[in-house]
Amino acid sequence: MAELQLKSLEKTYGGGFKAVHGIDLTVQEGEFMVLVGPSGCAKSTTLRMIAGLETITGGEIRIGNRVVNDIVPGKRGIAMVFQNYALYPHMKVRNNLSFGLRLKGRPKPEIEGATQDVSRVLEIEALLDRLPKQLSGGQAQRVAVGRALIKQPEVFLFDEPLSNLDAKLRASMRVRITDLHKRLKSEGRPATVVYVTHDQVEAMTMGDRICVMREGHIMQVADPTTLYEQPANSFVAGFIGMPEMNLIDAILTTAGGIPSITIGDQTIAISEGLGDRLSIGEGPVKFGIRPQHVDVCPGGTENCFSGTITTAEFLGHEVNLHIRINGETFVAVVPSDHFSTIPRRGEVVAIRPIGQRIHLFDRLTEENISLGSL
Amino acid sequence: MTTSIDFPAAKHAERTAKASPLEIKLRRKRMISSMIRYTVLTVVGLIMLYPLIWLIGASFKTNSEIFASPSFWPENPTLSGYINGWETSTPYTFARFFWNTFLIITPKVIGTAISCTLVAYGFARFDFPGKRILFATVIATLLLPNVVTRIPQYLLFRDIGWLDSFLPLWVPSAMAGDAFFVFMLIQFLRAIPRDMEEAARVDGANTFQTLIYIVVPMLMPAIISVCLFQFMWTMNDFLGPLIYISSVENYPVSLALKLSIDTTEAFDWNQILAMSVLTLAPSLIVFFLAQKYFIEGISTGGVKG
Numbered sequence: 118m119a120e121l122q123l124k125s126l127e128k129t130y131g132g133g134f135k136a137v138h139g140i141d142l143t144v145q146e147g148e149f150m151v152l153v154g155p156s157g158c159a160k161s162t163t164l165r166m167i168a169g170l171e172t173i174t175g176g177e178i179r180i181g182n183r184v185v186n187d188i189v190p191g192k193r194g195i196a197m198v199f200q201n202y203a204l205y206p207h208m209k210v211r212n213n214l215s216f217g218l219r220l221k222g223r224p225k226p227e228i229e230g231a232t233q234d235v236s237r238v239l240e241i242e243a244l245l246d247r248l249p250k251q252l253s254g255g256q257a258q259r260v261a262v263g264r265a266l267i268k269q270p271e272v273f274l275f276d277e278p279l280s281n282l283d284a285k286l287r288a289s290m291r292v293r294i295t296d297l298h299k300r301l302k303s304e305g306r307p308a309t310v311v312y313v314t315h316d317q318v319e320a321m322t323m324g325d326r327i328c329v330m331r332e333g334h335i336m337q338v339a340d341p342t343t344l345y346e347q348p349a350n351s352f353v354a355g356f357i358g359m360p361e362m363n364l365i366d367a368i369l370t371t372a373g374g375i376p377s378i379t380i381g382d383q384t385i386a387i388s389e390g391l392g393d394r395l396s397i398g399e400g401p402v403k404f405g406i407r408p409q410h411v412d413v414c415p416g417g418t419e420n421c422f423s424g425t426i427t428t429a430e431f432l433g434h435e436v437n438l439h440i441r442i443n444g445e446t447f448v449a450v451v452p453s454d455h456f457s458t459i460p461r462r463g464e465v466v467a468i469r470p471i472g473q474r475i476h477l478f479d480r481l482t483e484e485n486i487s488l489g490s491l
Numbered sequence: 492m493t494t495s496i497d498f499p500a501a502k503h504a505e506r507t508a509k510a511s512p513l514e515i516k517l518r519r520k521r522m523i524s525s526m527i528r529y530t531v532l533t534v535v536g537l538i539m540l541y542p543l544i545w546l547i548g549a550s551f552k553t554n555s556e557i558f559a560s561p562s563f564w565p566e567n568p569t570l571s572g573y574i575n576g577w578e579t580s581t582p583y584t585f586a587r588f589f590w591n592t593f594l595i596i597t598p599k600v601i602g603t604a605i606s607c608t609l610v611a612y613g614f615a616r617f618d619f620p621g622k623r624i625l626f627a628t629v630i631a632t633l634l635l636p637n638v639v640t641r642i643p644q645y646l647l648f649r650d651i652g653w654l655d656s657f658l659p660l661w662v663p664s665a666m667a668g669d670a671f672f673v674f675m676l677i678q679f680l681r682a683i684p685r686d687m688e689e690a691a692r693v694d695g696a697n698t699f700q701t702l703i704y705i706v707v708p709m710l711m712p713a714i715i716s717v718c719l720f721q722f723m724w725t726m727n728d729f730l731g732p733l734i735y736i737s738s739v740e741n742y743p744v745s746l747a748l749k750l751s752i753d754t755t756e757a758f759d760w761n762q763i764l765a766m767s768v769l770t771l772a773p774s775l776i777v778f779f780l781a782q783k784y785f786i787e788g789i790s791t792g793g794v795k796g
Contacts, residue, residue, distance in 0.1 A: 170689050191695030203686035207708040216704070217694035268694070 119181030119194070119271040120146045121167065121309055127175030128162055128333075136162050138333040139176060144272075147307025149298050151324035153314055155356070159333040161276055164313045168197050168274050180271055191220075196265035197274040201281055202257045204249035210236075210260050211245040217268050235263045238297070255286045262294070275312040279319065287319075295323050317357055321345070329353050349485055351403050351478040360408050360437065362476070365445045367404035369397075369477060378404055378475075381443025385420050390472030394489030402486065403478040408450040410474035413438065413460075414467040421467035422447075426460050436460075440468060543771075550765040557760050572761030573769075579750060581739050585766060588747035595657045595732075595743055596725045602665020603672055603721045604714050610667040611676035612702055616688070633670040645734060659735045660728075664721065672717045679713040680706070715784040723774045744770045 121144040128137035136159045144150040152160040165171040167178055169190035178185050185193045196217075204213050211232055212219075218228045236242045239259045249257060258278060265273055275294075279287045301308045314320055320327050321341045329336045329344065329352070336356075337349040348354035354362045368379040376395060377386045414421055424442035436459060440447045449468055453459070460466060477487040510518070541563075548563030550572050556565065577585045613619075614626055648659040667673055687709065691701045707714070729745045736742060742750070748766055752758055 168689075168693060170692065189697075190689075190692045191697075195693065197690070197693045199686045199690060201684070201686055203684075203690040205687055205691070205705060205708075207711075216691070216696075220695045220700060264690075264694070 119309060120144065120179075121272050121311065122179040123163070123167070123176065124179070125176035126163065126166065126173065126178065128159070128166060128171065129174045136333050137166070140330075140333070140335050142328060142335065142338065144309055144311060146309055147302055149295070149310045149312065149323060149325040151312045151314060151320040151327045152330060153317060153320040153327055153356075154330035154336075156315060157332070158330040160313045160315075160330050162333075163330070164197075164274050164276055164311060167272070167311060168195055169193050191217075194271035195274055196268045196270035196272075197276065198258075198261045198265050198278045200277040202249070202261040204252075204257055204260055204264075206249050208248075209245065210241065210247050210249070210252070213249065213260060214245075214263050214267050217264070231267050235267045238266065238300075239263045254282050255290060258282065258290060259293075262297075266297075269306070271309065273308050273310045275310065275314075277314055278312075280314070280316070291319060291322060317359070321357070329356060347485070347488055348476065349488075350483040351405060351485075352483060354405050354476055354478070354485070358407055360448050360450065362405050362407045363411075363447050364403050364405045364478070365442075365447070366480070367402055367477075369395075369399055369402045371395075371398050378470075380404065380422060380445065383422050383443060385422060385469070387470075387472045387475060391475050391477075391487065394487045395477065396486045396489065397479075401480050403480055403483075405476035405478060406470040406474060408437070408448040410471045411447075411449040411451075412469045412471065413449050413451050413455070414469060416465035416467055418467040418469070421469040423465060423467050426462055426464045426466060429460055429462060431459055438466070440466060442468075546764055546771075547768055550761060550768045552761055554759060554761050557764075569761075572759070572765035575759065576762030576766045579747070581750060583740060585744070585747065585769065587740070588742050588744045589769075591657070591741055592726065592743040592745070595660050596722060599661035599664050599725055600718050600721050602661060603667075603669060604718050606665055606667035607669065607672040607676050607717060608702075608707065608710065608714060610673050611680055612706060614673070615677045615680035616685070629670045629673055633674055641734065648735065654735060655737045655741060656735075657741070660725075660731050669721070672721070675717065676710065676713055679710060683709055712784050715781055719777065719781055722777055726770070726774050 123140055123142040125139040125141060126137055127135070127139050129135045140163065142150075152163060154160050162171060166173050169185070169188065173186050180194055204210075205216065208216065214232050214235060215228045218231060232245070233242075236245055239262060241256065241259050241263060244252060244256055244260065249260070252260065258281075261278065278294075279290050282290060298308055298310060312319075312323060321344075324341060326338060326340050327344055328338045331352055337344060337353045339347075339349075344353060344357050348357065348362075351364055355364055365380055370377045370379065370384075371392070374392065375386050375388055376392050377384050416423060422442050424440040424447060426438055427441050427446065428437075428439040430437040430439075431453070434453055436451050436453055436456070438449045438451060438460060440449060447468065475487065476485055478484060479486050545563040548565055549557050551568045551570070552565040553567060553569055553571070556567070560566075579585060614622070614629075644659070644663075648654060653659050653662075663669075683706075687705050688701050691705045696704060727745065729749075732743050732746045736746060739750070744766075748763065748770060752763065
């Protein structure tokens with residue numbers, strides 16, 4: 118296992134389109150790194166460059182101590198799991214697993230032993246003599262993981278491996294892959310993993326660290342908690358979390374040392390949890406608060422934004438309220454038992470953001486200006 | 492819950508047990524309509540096949556009987572057509588002509604399969620300078636009528652000294668000269684996702700290994716179709732051998748069939764028909780043996796992910 122380093126990595130296509138803009142990223146030995154972002158953010162391109170399936174037009178990729186820019190995929194010490202499994206349709210599972218080893222001309226007993234080992238780990242022993250078309254989606258996915266595992270590569274690459282599975286299977290495969298990663302670590306052969314997904318649930322649950330990308334730039338690299346609690350910019354803030362963080366244009370003032378937020382013609386003072394974090398004093402900002410971090414009070418409560426409910430989505434244990442404040446829609450997630458009766462459309466309510474949970478972003482640079490000394 | 496599931500099932504069972512008069516009427520209507528359909532199909536099918544059936548029947552008839560009755564069933568079945576036809580009026584038997592055909596077809600089919608696969612792989616999977624122009628050339632030759640190239644080709648092969656040999660008949664095809672097959676394989680390859688090839692590269696296969704171990708097996712239905720087409724077309728090719736082969740000892744069967752018409756004044760039709768049946772046989776046998784792949788090959792991309 119080895120460390121993976123990307124240094125000012127660039128990808129420019131023939132037509133002059135720049136897909137990757139000089140990104141720097143270090144994946145520690147044995148680390149599970151998730152690349153996440155909306156479609157078109159170049160996360161798959163980056164992964165394919167690491168694999169050697171796309172040429173590199175600038176910068177450097179290092180695996181361990183080697184620069185691998187010009188090394189063919191087969192000699193980079195990587196293994197890859199593809200989105201649609203990419204099992205060889207004409208080979209039995211056994212041969213799919215051992216194809217790489219057979220190409221290398223390894224002795225038969227060794228290949229047989231490795232195949233048995235891997236199929237035991239992934240519980241696919243009973244499938245060894247089947248063809249890929251006789252496998253279910255989940256089984257095919259396990260074989261694809263096995264084909265990567267058997268090579269004992271330095272870096273594992275996963276390209277949206279679970280997106281073709283149904284929701285239930287995806288959840289169980291997620292657990293399987295994380296378990297496998299932990300098990301390998303505890304057995305003393307830690308696996309460095311780069312995992313591409315567009316699904317933030319996968320990213321948050323699987324990654325040791327997550328790299329959020331947008332249009333070929335890295336927006337933030339951090340562990341899941343940091344990403345959720347201290348997003349570096351409004352893009353990360355909006356991308357991570359369900360439902361999305363509320364991001365609303367507002368004015369920040371600090372009259373008398375107490376910061377106040379103005380949305381339209383409503384102003385509330387945030388007496389605690391915000392003042393000491395701010396890196397600028399006043400001005401137009403993007404005000405961000407997660408739907409879960411809002412107190413909903415009866416209409417008319419002091420020092421709250423007042424708004425009208427436009428939609429109330431009852432989800433059982435909680436209610437998603439869409440509240441209209443000065444033409445902006447605000448989403449609040451409230452536990453169902455917070456109310457004696459579920460609020461209805463048209464009802465006027467007051468909402469108070471929890472001071473410690475407020476994020477303010479620069480409207481131009483989109484950077485978080487409320488991280489303070491954190 | 493259970494009652495709501497059981498109820499329709501019970502109702503259905505009841506319904507099938509005691510069909511209403513309306514249903515009986517509908518069922519009868521359906522049966523009559525399918526009977527008509529199958530009758531029409533059978534009749535049309537027989538009309539289409541009749542020449543072939545007649546050919547086989549007539550090959551067992553005597554010469555005098557062939558034109559006497561339109562029925563395909565021989566009154567006095569005889570093998571003389573086969574025996575005399577096989578002997579031919581030349582010093583060679585038909586075995587010789589079949590052998591000649593075999594000597595043309597074998598290198599042609601194998602060469603076509605290999606060369607067209609290589610060329611199609613190159614066009615479908617790699618970028619190289621001049622690719623567009625070269626591909627346009629391939630398509631252009633596809634559109635070119637065969638006749639246009641006959642004379643220049645003849646002159647070329649005459650200058651090389653290949654006349655009256657099998658070489659002009661199979662070498663161009665074995666060098667991917669049949670644009671149709673190249674085009675057909677390219678279209679197949681385009682329909683196959685590249686992921687498997689990329690997986691093979693990650694597994695350590697080089698370009699050639701990827702082609703042999705991954706691409707060719709996935710392309711197999713298409714390659715088999717190519718071989719079949721080439722086999723049948725070569726078997727039936729008359730003009731090619733007519734132009735390039737001059738001595739009787741080199742005649743393939745398609746030319747040899749013409750021999751019996753040329754050399755005798757009173758045609759021995761039963762001999763010609765008997766040898767026609769034999770000439771048809773290889774194509775038919777090969778087609779039926781490979782039918783499964785052939786139909787899979789021309790109807791789909793042939794590969795299920």
